[in-house]
Amino acid sequence: MIRKPLLRVENLSKTFFLHEQNKVIPSSSQVNLSVYSGRLTALIGPTGAGKSSVLKSIFRTYLPSSGRLLYETTAGATLDLALASEHHILELRRQEIGFVTQFLHTLPRQKTLDVVAMPLYQQGIDRTEGRTRAAELLTELNIPERLWEVPPATFSGGEKQRVNLARGLIASPRLLLLDEPTASLDASTTDRVVALIQRKKAHGTGMLAIFHHADLVQRLADDVVELAVPAANT
């Protein structure tokens, strides 16, 4: 069966130019990969190979330096995320592309339930339903109920990570970018996360993920892409 990828990254490179030091810092170099609906592509390689830069370029937190990021929209058109308008990117972020970053960034003082439900609110789902679904997901990820009405600022690293993951998964995005979503979790919590990611895959979400442990790549990845450190960085 030949399936059309949800996302095709072609020859993506990202370099940074630091004006103050008049210096070019290469990050990702000539990256090619595909992400399919209902499958997980794992991005592996040593530190400095630009794995996170690939994810950030796709999400447009970074401006790609060259290459194409061809995304199949719900309407069946192909959109180059590198060139799409800012409003279009914001709309995609609201509706279909999710990103679980390494660190949880939230609005200060926002309660955990609302942090998790935010992607639903942005899609116009009301607070009651949003909070109910957030509670279900937090239960599944073993976040105790006493923490739900508290902002996650004071949570442990592992708790924050699960809140972050819950927020990324709640809206079942079409494309989900995961940057080390299980780095600070214990074995039993990791099992819960694995089960959840598998369920979202079965639900049709296409994922591109960076994992800390080879073990997780084995358990979750359908495709593996290895990046090398760009020549100028070694």
Next chain:
Amino acid sequence: MNKILEVKGLSQVYGPGCTLCFTSTGPEFETNICPHCGSIVALHDLSFDLYKGEILGIMGESGSGKSTAVKCLYFDQMPYSGSAIFYDESEQQPLFKLNPAQRRSLRNHRFGMVYQNPNLGLNFDISAGGNIAERLLMSQVMNYREIRERARELLARTEVLTERMDELPKNFSGGMQQRVQIAKALATQPPLLFLDEVTTGLDLSVQAKILDLILEIQAELDTAMIVVTHDLGVIRLLAGRTLVMKYGRVIESGLTDQILEDPQHAYTQQLVASAL
């Protein structure tokens, strides 16, 4: 996605102006004073689109032209050149071609402004409630009881103690004055709100509450906002997209997370690197 505002080539010059003003000022000349005629080019060639419910940040240091931009759009001053179209439901309003009565009507009904200095946005000689009543009266709400009820609701919404609605705002703290200003701006439920350095000079805890309030309003009313600030934290918290200005020009624009994590221009890199 509905466009609410389209600004094209907005420029402002203070002084006589000459044909060389625009080509001899700007970031590459590190000045906004024209060496030929001495005019100040406060703003040159600002263009952007704003969508319903969107928050756009305009960031830059003092004198970069960011406040001039919103002052032109709110008709506090008329620009030197450029155009702006306000898409008001089914109507298109070319802002700088309207007559004074039409401009006043937009200001009173469809736009809201919150200034850094509450003195500019509030009448200090009448009560907090009276300030709101004034705006409601201008939009043809005439019934005394209805006006008082609306004023009370708005002040409660912005967390101003309603027992104090008959006091003069000059007796309020800075944070409270800003809340009254926000309540006043929101009185007519405008689809477009301008916020000019609204948290500058306030205590951190007060700033936080004002920012929370702004986000709640945006979520509740789907108000489009232009937020002018020199504070990266405010931009990070509020704005989906950001324009960075220097010497009256936009030197960089993009998604806010991109501006903060992958700034392209030397000046923006320096700003982001020096943020606490």
